[in-house]
Amino acid sequence: MLHSEKWGESPRMKKMEMPAVSLLFQLVLQELNLFYKRDVNGVGVLYDLLRSHWLQALLKVYECLHYYIRKKPVPVIPQARVLSYEVEELLREVPQSTEIQELRRLLRTPHFKALLSAHDTVAQKDFEPVLPPLPDNIPENEEAMRIVCLVKNKQPLGATIKRHEITGDIMVARVISGGLADRSGLLYAGDKLVEVNGVPVEGLEPEQVIHILALSHGTIMFKLIPVSDRPVSNQTTLYVRAMADYCPLQDPTIPCADAGLPFKKGEILQIVDQNDVLWWQAKKALDLNTCAGLIPSNQLLKRKQREFWWSQPFQPYTCLRSTIRECVLCEMELVFFHLHSVHGFNTSIFLLLPAGFRRSMRLCRRKSQNIQQSCYARCPSICYSTVAAPYEEVVRYQRHPSDRNRLIVLVGPSGVGINELRRRLIQTNPRRFQSAVPHTTRAQKSYEVNGREYHYVSKETFENLVYTHRMLQYGEYKGNLYGTSVDAVRTVLDEGKVCIVDLEPQGIQVARTHELKPYIIFIKPPSMSCMRQSRENARIITDYYVSIRFKEEDLEEMEDSAKKMEAQFGQFFDQVVVNDSLQEACVQLLSAVCRAQDEPQWVPATWICSDFQT
Numbered sequence: 279m280l281h282s283e284k285w286g287e288s289p290r291m292k293k294m295e296m297p298a299v300s301l302l303f304q305l306v307l308q309e310l311n312l313f314y315k316r317d318v319n320g321v322g323v324l325y326d327l328l329r330s331h332w333l334q335a336l337l338k339v340y341e342c343l344h345y346y347i348r349k350k351p352v353p354v355i356p357q358a359r360v361l362s363y364e365v366e367e368l369l370r371e372v373p374q375s376t377e378i379q380e381l382r383r384l385l386r387t388p389h390f391k392a393l394l395s396a397h398d399t400v401a402q403k404d405f406e407p408v409l410p411p412l413p414d415n416i417p418e419n420e421e422a423m424r425i426v427c428l429v430k431n432k433q434p435l436g437a438t439i440k441r442h443e444i445t446g447d448i449m450v451a452r453v454i455s456g457g458l459a460d461r462s463g464l465l466y467a468g469d470k471l472v473e474v475n476g477v478p479v480e481g482l483e484p485e486q487v488i489h490i491l492a493l494s495h496g497t498i499m500f501k502l503i504p505v506s507d508r509p510v511s512n513q514t515t516l517y518v519r520a521m522a523d524y525c526p527l528q529d530p531t532i533p534c535a536d537a538g539l540p541f542k543k544g545e546i547l548q549i550v551d552q553n554d555v556l557w558w559q560a561k562k563a564l565d566l567n568t569c570a571g572l573i574p575s576n577q578l579l580k581r582k583q584r585e586f587w588w589s590q591p592f593q594p595y596t597c598l599r600s601t602i603r604e605c606v607l608c609e610m611e612l613v614f615f616h617l618h619s620v621h622g623f624n625t626s627i628f629l630l631l632p633a634g635f636r637r638s639m640r641l642c643r644r645k646s647q648n649i650q651q652s653c654y655a656r657c658p659s660i661c662y663s664t665v666a667a668p669y670e671e672v673v674r675y676q677r678h679p680s681d682r683n684r685l686i687v688l689v690g691p692s693g694v695g696i697n698e699l700r701r702r703l704i705q706t707n708p709r710r711f712q713s714a715v716p717h718t719t720r721a722q723k724s725y726e727v728n729g730r731e732y733h734y735v736s737k738e739t740f741e742n743l744v745y746t747h748r749m750l751q752y753g754e755y756k757g758n759l760y761g762t763s764v765d766a767v768r769t770v771l772d773e774g775k776v777c778i779v780d781l782e783p784q785g786i787q788v789a790r791t792h793e794l795k796p797y798i799i800f801i802k803p804p805s806m807s808c809m810r811q812s813r814e815n816a817r818i819i820t821d822y823y824v825s826i827r828f829k830e831e832d833l834e835e836m837e838d839s840a841k842k843m844e845a846q847f848g849q850f851f852d853q854v855v856v857n858d859s860l861q862e863a864c865v866q867l868l869s870a871v872c873r874a875q876d877e878p879q880w881v882p883a884t885w886i887c888s889d890f891q892t
């Protein structure tokens with residue numbers, strides 16, 4: 279901000295602008311000076327004290343603060359006009375002066391004029407809120423009472439009230455972090471309301487208090503008895519990934535729906551307050567400037583999920599809304615949170631393809647009924663418990679250039695184009711990107727090379743890999759076992775390359791380890807109408823030698839399957855690429871893969887913090 283004054287231009291001016299304290303200091307020192315020479319008792323000590331460096335420095339700070347508080351910006355356009363006029367005059371005298379010509383050009387530029395105009399608009403506004411005078415009839419026990427004035431603006435007040443179950447008093451139930459009430463530092467959870475805008479609240483219902491607030495304009499004045507034990511905030515900020523959707527407006531148990539924070543699975547939330555065991559306060563990591571909202575705590579969600587799990591043991595994925603609906607809480611909070619909105623507050627065919635370009639687990643699975651999904655077969659309880667955790671603690675992770683690359687996992691419905699995209703991605707830079715060579719128990723063909731198309735192993739070896747948890751996923755096709763091993767992935771990563779694998783979504787959990795740090799990319803089909811166009815000439819590869827056109831039912835199945843995958847596993851997707859135009863999808867895929875390796879990403883805290891690692 280530009281200021282028109284210069285501080286202390288003359289000694290007289292300086293004296294006039296000097297704050298009273300400084301002036302007093304000077305006078306006292308002058309007086310003491312007289313007595314100092316006469317050696318009056320104690321004068322020397324006082325004189326030295328007042329002249330001490332630290333006190334002088336403190337006084338200097340005080341003077342500076344005083345000066346800036348008093349100083350108000352003034353409009354500068356009139357001065358700019360005078361300057362322009364003087365520049366013109368000067369140019370008449372020295373027309374060839376490039377400096378003055380440059381100054382004239384600057385003064386005439388639209389952005390400079392706009393800057394001055396913006397400055398003056400701000401300078402002429404009075405931003406100081408006009409507070410009403412304090413009431414005359416402040417009670418004698420003033421100590422116990424506090425008057426709080428909050429000026430309404432476009433933001434919600436950010437606090438909730440409730441009736442105390444025993445005393446019937448109207449209390450501040452909670453103050454939402456980052457809201458107006460919180461930033462004022464004047465309202466605390468547990469404060470007892472006595473009056474609102476001069477109206478006593480004793481005997482009133484919380485709804486009636488809300489009504490009084492709704493009718494008030496300008497400034498809201500609360501008379502309240504402060505809570506005796508203010509909560510000491512020693513919270514550490516925590517980031518979590520939401521593992522389910524949550525909609526506060528459809529949750530009848532939330533103490534205050536308007537104060538709730540809706541979120542979708544996969545979103546990163548910053549938990550700012552965990553004081554309440556049942557209801558936390560959180561912000562979205564993408565929108566940290568807003569005030570926080572209420573979300574169910576980990577404990578509350580886990581409890582409900584457990585109850586639901588025991589009643590429906592074969593349906594691991596629960597609808598958060600349905601579980602929460604069962605919860606009955608005694609607390610009933612009323613909002614003066616969103617008053618502004620309610621009451622007007624401003625408120626492939628691998629035969630001929632080079633190594634790595636073969637189909638792995640996706641091999642003819644549409645036709646096969648025998649392919650098993652390893653995840654559930656091997657560890658249903660582990661999968662369930664992890665999937666069902668309501669929040670997953672996450673941290674920001676930036677891969678160090680000397681670290682191994684993160685595993686890239688492609689997930690999507692059969693036929694969506696995963697093989698095609700992976701093939702194209704690898705083709706862009708085969709020295710950087712590579713698939714993992716799968717294992718199989720089927721016989722090696724004459725033109726195949728062990729370790730190129732497949733690792734050909736015996737059934738016993740294969741089963742041993744499965745039992746020792748070294749298979750990311752595996753399945754059976756026409757009596758033979760196929761699978762992708764962790765060792766095969768590790769081989770690619772150890773060569774400094776980026777390993778690209780496709781997994782069934784149930785296999786995501788197996789791959790999510792500290793070692794592989796997988797980055798999951800969901801390949802999503804476009805809308806049905808777009809698919810009809812883009813897949814008009816495409817072929818589904820149903821067996822090594824058979825390819826047929828996509829039928830309407832294939833497209834429907836793809837869409838249906840994609841929806842189910844998103845609904846059940848969406849929380850694990852780091853990136854979604856819609857495969858409409860192959861070229862565009864490939865570009866998106868390439869940039870996502872590069873981002874995963876080179877830019878900071880949210881990853882489970884267990885992958886990074888040594889405390890979590892087992």
Ligand SMILES: Nc1ncnc2c1ncn2[C@@H]1O[C@H](COP(=O)(O)OP(=O)(O)OP(=O)(O)O)[C@@H](O)[C@H]1O
Pocket residue numbers: 626637640641642643644690691692693694695696697698699812813816817818819857858859860863
């Ligand atoms: N965006 C697209 N536009 C047109 N055709 C496409 C597109 N994406 C993929 N295809 C074609 O669709 C067919 C199926 O693709 P692809 O084999 O890559 O799918 P997939 O997801 O790997 O299927 P599966 O799970 O059965 O192995 C291929 O012929 C491929 O070229």
